[in-house]
Amino acid sequence: MKRLLALALGLLLACIPLAxxxxxxxxxKLVDQFTESVFYDPDEGELRFTVPKDTxxxxxxxxxxxxxxxxxxxxxxxxxxxxxxxxxxGVSQS
Numbered sequence: 713m714k715r716l717l718a719l720a721l722g723l724l725l726a727c728i729p730l731a732x733x734x735x736x737x738x739x740x741k742l743v744d745q746f747t748e749s750v751f752y753d754p755d756e757g758e759l760r761f762t763v764p765k766d767t768x769x770x771x772x773x774x775x776x777x778x779x780x781x782x783x784x785x786x787x788x789x790x791x792x793x794x795x796x797x798x799x800x801x802g803v804s805q806s
Contacts, residue, residue: 742767749804758806765802773799 742764749762763773777792799805 738766742771746773760804760806762804763799763801767801771801772797775799 745764745766746761749760749764751760752758753760759777761775763775767773774797775793777790779790780787781790
């Protein structure tokens with residue numbers, strides 16, 4: 713369910729550079745940890761996630777959310793977190 717929600721919200725993420733992570737598998741492990749942390753409560757309209765605490769010091773997460781907001785009878789495109797790069801590893805965000 714969480715993975716479906718992450719895809720439905722158009723969540724795109726990356727940990728760059730991965731050179732400090734050692735192996736490429738470590739990068740996938742971080743992505744998996746992030747994906748498992750994603751939670752959405754439709755009743756409260758809250759999206760919550762945690763950047764993995766094992767993210768290397770030189771790692772940068774680009775987290776993008778997009779969707780449509782109902783504005784009366786119309787819809788508006790919404791893009792969140794576009795300009796945010798200072799995600800603190802191990803801290804839950806909402």
